[in-house]
Amino acid sequence: MDGFKDIRGKEIINKLKTSKSIITGGAGFIGSNLADHLIRIGHKVIVLDNFVSGKKSNLDHHKKNDLRIINIDISKSKKLDKYFKGADYVFHLAALAQIIPSIKNPEKYFKNNVLGTLNVVKAAKKVKIKKLIYAASSSCYGTPKKIPTSEKDKIDLKHPYAATKFIGETIVMKYASMFKMPNISFRFFNVYGPRLTISGQYSAVIGNFLSQKKNKKPLTIVGNGRQTRDFIHVDDLVDAFLKAIKSKSFNKIYNLGSGKKTSINAIAKIFGGKKKFIPIRPGEPKNSLANISKIKKDIKWRPKISIEQGLKKLLDN
Numbered sequence: 001m002d003g004f005k006d007i008r009g010k011e012i013i014n015k016l017k018t019s020k021s022i023i024t025g026g027a028g029f030i031g032s033n034l035a036d037h038l039i040r041i042g043h044k045v046i047v048l049d050n051f052v053s054g055k056k057s058n059l060d061h062h063k064k065n066d067l068r069i070i071n072i073d074i075s076k077s078k079k080l081d082k083y084f085k086g087a088d089y090v091f092h093l094a095a096l097a098q099i100i101p102s103i104k105n106p107e108k109y110f111k112n113n114v115l116g117t118l119n120v121v122k123a124a125k126k127v128k129i130k131k132l133i134y135a136a137s138s139s140c141y142g143t144p145k146k147i148p149t150s151e152k153d154k155i156d157l158k159h160p161y162a163a164t165k166f167i168g169e170t171i172v173m174k175y176a177s178m179f180k181m182p183n184i185s186f187r188f189f190n191v192y193g194p195r196l197t198i199s200g201q202y203s204a205v206i207g208n209f210l211s212q213k214k215n216k217k218p219l220t221i222v223g224n225g226r227q228t229r230d231f232i233h234v235d236d237l238v239d240a241f242l243k244a245i246k247s248k249s250f251n252k253i254y255n256l257g258s259g260k261k262t263s264i265n266a267i268a269k270i271f272g273g274k275k276k277f278i279p280i281r282p283g284e285p286k287n288s289l290a291n292i293s294k295i296k297k298d299i300k301w302r303p304k305i306s307i308e309q310g311l312k313k314l315l316d317n
């Protein structure tokens with residue numbers, strides 16, 4: 001960032017201190033989009049990632065002095081605080097993030113997501129950050145009884161992935177109340193946008209459709225396709241992060257979705273092409289929709305990108 005000049009054009013002290021942000025999981029889909037936005041507004045970013053699902057190529061376009069990448073497993077390292085020194089903000093996104101593999105290997109998910117979160121929160125506590133944002137998941141609502149679902153509604157943990165993300169959230173919020181840490185937990189609904197994972201058998205619906213369209217295969221639709229989800233574009237999600245770090249809000253949990261429901265058939269219609277219907281999968285909710293009144297009121301955020309606009313942008317690219 002440029003320094004100020006005095007009346008004779010001489011460079012004087014740079015009054016605008018550059019913010020330093022840590023992103024765990026910064027080489028992944030959401031983390032790399034967040035890195036782009038933070039660097040654009042002048043932050044220095046440190047990414048901590050072990051590349052279990054993230055990719056170096058998601059970050060290749062950044063200059064070395066804006067971004068530092070540390071190849072590290074946050075669940076194994078007890079010395080994260082050395083990277084956290086001088087950090088203003090911590091965005092904790094690193095996690096194993098798929099449902100079926102979590103059922104097959106719960107211990108791995110528990111170690112990675114729960115111990116990983118504990119290590120990150122402990123390190124952040126040592127260095128006194130301005131805000132810690134945790135990536136929680138709407139999967140904590142399981143099969144929601146109330147639609148739209150608010151933060152106060154029932155927790156219903158259906159699989160180890162949901163459980164590990166919810167335990168992580170509990171740790172983050174306990175540290176906020178016990179040690180007055182400035183922590184916020186966002187329960188993401190279905191996030192989509194550039195760099196969404198499209199490979200692998202467990203990628204989410206929009207990722208699957210992108211891969212099927214690319215490979216000229218029919219779009220696979222679970223059940224009758226009338227089930228609905230709340231899809232939020234990653235740019236809207238990142239905008240909420242940026243509003244949250246500037247806000248006075250802390251020790252709070254917020255739903256982070258679009259507040260709009262879209263059926264799988266409607267998504268398939270936007271993609272176009274042939275469809276193939278496959279049997280329903282047990283344990284998946286019929287509908288999922290975020291009540292976003294709390295975040296709208298507290299941090300004055302609202303989603304701006306409609307699913308039609310967001311998908312068009314994604315398909316054009």
Ligand SMILES: NC(=O)c1ccc[n+]([C@@H]2O[C@H](COP(=O)([O-])OP(=O)(O)OC[C@H]3O[C@@H](n4cnc5c(N)ncnc54)[C@H](O)[C@@H]3O)[C@@H](O)[C@H]2O)c1
Pocket residue numbers: 024025026027028029030031048049050051052053054055072073074075076092093094095096097112116135136137138165187188189190191192197
């Ligand atoms: N994408 C969604 O719709 C969605 C919904 C709800 C919650 N979330 C949460 O958001 C976060 C980011 O999700 P994403 O979609 O970008 O997933 P992603 O898999 O693209 O990103 C996760 C990143 O974390 C890294 N990582 C995992 N374990 C690590 C460890 N032990 N040490 C260091 N790095 C590690 C991976 O390499 C990857 O870069 C996750 O915590 C996920 O649970 C995502």
